[in-house]
Amino acid sequence: MSGTQSPAPALLLAAARTGDADSVRRALADGADPEVRDEARRTPLLLAAQGDHVAAARVLVAAGADPDAQDTRLESAWLATGVTGSVAMMRALLPAGPDVRxxxxxxxxxxxxxxxxxxxxxxxxxxxxxxxxxxxxxxxxxxxxxxxxxxxxxxxxxxxxxxxxxxxxxxxxxxxxxxxxxxxxxxxxxxxxxxxxxxxxxxxxxxxxxxxxxxxxxxxxxxxxxxxxxxxxxxx
Missing domain, CATH: 1.25.40.20 (Ankyrin repeat-containing domain)
Known part of the structure; x- marks a missing residue:
């Protein structure tokens, strides 16, 4: 119990990376922070955006994920849309109020x-x-x-x-x-x-x-x- 780490954060990162929207939803329900970071300081939303996993991104946006959170290379979910060219992802992130500057x-x-x-x-x-x-x-x-x-x-x-x-x-x-x-x-x-x-x-x-x-x-x-x-x- 004490000293036991919840698997939810790691599961959330993995689910966002692969685009498993149902697992993203479950990990969030199990208490995972939508702003958890991996070793490169990538958030679940950034991982979803880089993979163009729109359904997973929508779940994260609904949970309050920050589209402007930047990793060690200053990439963010919003910036990633310009690299991938995904109009669907761009529109999925707009309700989160990204800083277009x-x-x-x-x-x-x-x-x-x-x-x-x-x-x-x-x-x-x-x-x-x-x-x-x-x-x-x-x-x-x-x-x-x-x-x-x-x-x-x-x-x-x-x-x-x-x-x-x-x-x-x-x-x-x-x-x-x-x-x-x-x-x-x-x-x-x-x-x-x-x-x-x-x-x-x-x-x-x-x-x-x-x-x-x-x-x-x-x-x-x-x-x-x-x-x-x-x-x-x-x-x-």
């Missing part, structure tokens, strides 16, 4: 890795539903727009993200730390479609009619920055 270890917000990785649906939903700052600048001096060009592949997904960001108020004149704009990066990389979109935005000319409607207007008020992939695959 929260920064990862690169100084970036969730919009930046999503833009880098080509998560079109996430970028569109985030711009429309969350109030994230479309012109947030990370420690590398990159906005989501810059990161989509610099770290993207120039394909249809990244081109659509550039279109969405511009429609939401992204500033094409914001250059990186070396004074190079997104258009100049696109031209250097041979991304003709992106370069044309960015040139039109710089000149104030409408950039065609091809993008989806309802991109949601400017995303939030000014916040800081986010960063790109630097070897470990995590972005901004």
């Amino acid at each position: 929260l920064r990862n270890r690169f100084g970036g917000i969730a919009l930046i890795p999503a833009s880098e990785r080509g998560h079109v649906a996430y970028v569109e939903a985030a711009l429309r539903e969350t109030g994230m700052d479309v012109n947030h600048v990370n420690r590398l001096g990159w906005t989501a727009l810059l990161e989509a060009v610099i770290l993207g592949d120039g394909g249809a997904a990244h081109e659509e993200i550039v279109r969405l960001l511009l429609a939401a108020g992204a500033r094409p004149d914001l250059a990186d730390g070396e004074g190079v704009t997104a258009r100049e990066h696109a031209e250097r990389r041979g991304f003709a479609g992106m370069a044309a979109l960015l040139a039109a935005a710089e000149s104030g000319t409408p950039a065609g009619t091809g993008g989806p409607a309802g991109t949601g207007g400017p995303a939030g008020t000014g916040g800081p920055a986010e960063a790109g992939r630097t070897g470990d695959g995590a972005a901004g």
Whole structure:
């Protein structure tokens, strides 16, 4: 009895990691703290978000789990949605009131890795539903727009993200730390479609009619920055 440790916290972490919503519910009922941490200081909600286990995340959110709790690498459940690109997880976490200005270890917000990785649906939903700052600048001096060009592949997904960001108020004149704009990066990389979109935005000319409607207007008020992939695959 005295000195006996309850298995509930470990069971909660394991259930969140595997997405077993019923076991998450049982562990919470047995007294597990929804903010328990593993060896890397990951919470059950972060583990669920990283695995895109939406049902488990909803149980944890209902139990009051914090979407902004960060681990040793400054990852949080909310920030993880930008990496995975899961719109369903993003929406599951919104009732918990995440801080959309929260920064990862690169100084970036969730919009930046999503833009880098080509998560079109996430970028569109985030711009429309969350109030994230479309012109947030990370420690590398990159906005989501810059990161989509610099770290993207120039394909249809990244081109659509550039279109969405511009429609939401992204500033094409914001250059990186070396004074190079997104258009100049696109031209250097041979991304003709992106370069044309960015040139039109710089000149104030409408950039065609091809993008989806309802991109949601400017995303939030000014916040800081986010960063790109630097070897470990995590972005901004």
